[in-house]
Amino acid sequence: MLKGKKILLGVSGSIAAYKSAALVRLLVKSGASVKVLMTHDAHEFVTPLTLATLSKNPVLTQFKSSESGEWNNHVELALWADYMLMAPATANTIAKMANGLCDNLLLATYLSARCEVFVAPAMDLDMYAHPATQHNLTQLKEHGVILLPVAEGELASGLTGKGRMIEPEEIVERLSQHTLSQSTLKGKKVLVTAGPTYENIDPVRFIGNHSSGKMGFAIAETFARMGAQVTLVTGPTELQTEHEGIKRIDVTSAQEMFDKTVQVFEKCHIAVMSAAVADYTPEKVAVSKIKKSGDELVLKLKKTKDILSYLGSRKKAKQLLVGFALETDHEEENAMKKLHAKNLDFIVLNSLKTKGAGFKHPTNQITILHRNGQKTAYPLKSKYEVAADIVNQLTSLMNG
DSSP: OOTTOEEEEEEOSSGGGGGHHHHHHHHHHTTOEEEEEEOTGGGGTSOHHHHHHHHTSOOBOSSBOTTTOOBOOHHHHHHHOSEEEEEEEOHHHHHHHHHTOOOSHHHHHHHHOOSEEEEEEOOOHHHHHSHHHHHHHHHHHHTTOEEOOEEEEEOTTSOEEEEEEOOHHHHHHHHHHHHHHTSTTTTOEEEEEESBOOEESSSSOEEOOOOOSHHHHHHHHHHHHTTOEEEEEEOSOSOOOOOTTEEEEEOOSHHHHHHHHHHHHTTOSEEEEOOBOOSEEESSOOSSOOOOOSSOOOOOEEEOOOHHHHHHHHOOTTOEEEEEEEESSSHHHHHHHHHHHTTOSEEEEEETTSTTOSTTOSEEOEEEEETTSOEEEOOSEEHHHHHHHHHHHHHHHHTO
């Protein structure tokens, strides 16, 4: 979600500055453009050459270049950035930021910034707990700065407690989540289905499938992190929803999923049907457990209602509808037929032939097929990364 974002990283003189190398690498890997500003003291912990090599941009500390005499324009730097990130931010730098002091390039750029500013504090526990530091942090918060939490653990002093800078992976995740929350999906009503359905044969037995619901839950969580109002209609699963923006509705059978989904679809902007719904259900359900007798048991099945087709027939002009196709043969051909027959905006194709994809795996490998014949194939990824790819495609459609 940080792809294309321009991030100005400010590094001040803390032992945690050694983590800035990993932080730059992760930001660049996420697709962001990174420029680094350092205080003089930060040079003692990590070299400018290291950060310049990783960021692929010159690292700046002084107002003018010592070699060429060229002025490093702090105003232009501040206007360039989408986000400014101070990591690590020492007690000294935080105090100067809170009080408007401006004795180096990093602070001059901060005072010129119009973008959102994030601060990742790093200091010893007594410095962090000191009333002056807490006052300064409160001041920054009042100025609109976004404060990242501190971690608790062993500190450079040998003491243990709060004050450690959070790990680079967590910083990147928090920036990503913030970006998601500012998206065009904020406030949109989204319907997601997940998991299997169980079609009862008798009070004990049922017809089902191997779907775990992981893909649908990941999609629901991703939408919710982007600020959408998500209704998740899920078949039987042990998974739990974590985001407060998700309204969960539990169902068991295909008929129950049909009823709840149709009810919600009418008022939603986007619907992603990732549930593995049974195509057939027993014509009659035994009231009591069927006793074993003879060598055969013959079940008469009837078709369930096709949820995707029904929603496609009722889809309004501004609604987006996405389906899934799990195929074993003639995969793209069958998926495209399903896309057009059910009036979908795009279809997500995955194959049981791909190792590590499909039911119960934490990973998946998909190809997204559009109505106009455009297709995008993705490598094997975690299901949360796949969910982000699907949501990004939907965001692009919403933006035209």
